[in-house]
Amino acid sequence: MIRMENVVKRYNELIALDHFSFAAKEGEIIGLLGPNGCGKTTAINCMLSLLTFDKGEIEIFGQQVHPNNNAVKSRIGIVPQELAIFDKLNVYENIDFYCGLYVTDRKKRKALVEEAIEFVDLGKYRKFVPKKLSGGLKRRLNIACGIAHKPALLFMDEPTVAVDAQSRNFILEGIRKMKAQGTTIIYTTHYLEEAEQLCDRMVIMDSGRNIASGTVHELQNTISTQERIEVGFITEDQTIEAQLEELPHVVKVTKRNGNYLIHFEKQENNLPDLIKFMESRGMSYTELSSERSTLSDIFLELTGKELRD
């Protein structure tokens, strides 16, 4: 459905996209992750023909993207990060305006607008102007404006920023429904747990490059640290850290909330091995928990920085 091949985009000396490649299949939710300024929005804008690019190829629905390729544009929807709604128009009028850019048939449009209002549950607020809506409701309106014409491909740029938990769950549920209806979604977010829950595959971007992509499991396999085990001991001993580092497959040992956090390489039996090791050394522990590498760990290891850097 989308094929982006070696795309280069420069702003004078700055390289915003550096031979960036990625692909998305029909019905997938692809998470586009990366810190601020990594090139996510530039990549999306190139796909949407809002920006020209210096090199490479972009195909959507098997056709080259071009500002005048209206056949492609008519099947795309966009939910921008910034609210892109008219302050003076009410909920219905806003959705009707954006839907009208795609659907000229009045009857059909009316039905689509009603469906979109129902989808984002704004029925009670149809006559409200945006300034009378809460932040979460405005976000829902922003989404409704992007999906009313039922696009086959939807770009969502941080749709849950500054949204309360209830509205966030509502939005995420809606995205799952759209996927179930066959919509392909390109989703950018800072919230890694959200991406883990929602996305089929992820593309991790840094400095305009695609540094890793795949499912969460595939990404976990690409990094050296796969598992972390947190242990709390009854007595504090200066030698504990050194002893733990003697264990095979340990990458490093750090301290967290007074406990020891042991980072292990990819290996099946890290937890049983650790328990055996502690028993053999007579180390009495009070707390023991194991956690798999998260997207945050993957991101940190791949880029050397936190996602929010």
Place this chain on the structure above:
Amino acid sequence: MTVFKSILLHFWKYKYLMLIFLTAFFIFAFGFSQNSGGQAYESEALDLKVIDQSRSEISRGFIDYLSSDNTVEVVDDSTDFGALEEEIFLGISDGIIRIPSNLEERLADAAPAVEVISDQRGMAHLQIENVVNRYFIFLDAEQSTSSEVDIEQMNALLADGVPVELHESVDVASQNNFSYMSTFISFAGYWIMLFLLIIVGNVMSEFNTTELRQRIDVSPMPTRTLMVQMISAQTVIGLFVVCFMLYGGIMLRAGHLEGIPLVKMFVALVLITSFTLSIHYVIGALTTNKFIINGLANFLAIGMAFMSGIMVPLEIMGETAQNIAHYLPLYHFTQIYAEPDISWTDSSFPILIVVLYTAAFLIIGMILENKKKIAS
């Protein structure tokens, strides 16, 4: 028609602001109509200096007549005339009346009897002219009906308030009609400019915000269709305002439309509307900040109206200001209907100038828009 309808819907959301604008305009215009044409004014005691070079019975009678309602000081010939004129300029005196030595000959020749010097912009000038005309018309009437005129008796009759009405000729009536309507249209031109720059500026600034524009740009609506719909909606609003104001002017002056080049005035208003929309296009390409738009709108509209003779008559402005006015479109807008009987040939030059200004601003706007696109 989505964008077209949406823009009109936006204008509708500004209906109260539009109503305030139009109401304020008609309140001002109504005020003008009440004061126009010099039809009525209250007389007041004038402070007059009289130089009597005739020293005849008529001139003495005239001075007595003037003295009955005004403060009259008879000054002799040797008085510095420049100093007397300066007193008018300083507002100390309302006017100077010089009675020439050959007064009687002048009356016999039906030449202007006396010389009146006063500030022609003030109401006092009209009053002096009226008082002087009244006396000499009455005197002329007396002389034509009887061989000997009893000045004392005539002054007594005038003091009794014998009404002397100066009947306007058809030409004078037409001139007054034109004078009022011309001021009305000039003021309407300024108002339209201010109105469109502020209202259209505010509405279109929303359409031009980056986020909204991006959403529109990714839609399949071709740029040409978008532009056509945007321009059409603004044109409809512009035409509505032009027709509303012109119709309002016609209603205010119903029955006094003789001698007014209404078609040329309509053309002038349409052209100033197009010119304003082209300025707005440039402003829109420069900024979407509503504060800057409102500030620029006021600066441009008031500045141009002031420099083009709409707010203050050009005649009383300095030579430099008058020269600058010739380079401003609003000045040429007023020249399209400068005379009651102006021909299309004479109007064509100012029409061309306003059209060229409009085209120039459209081109500047397009260049700025393109630069913005290239920069992205």
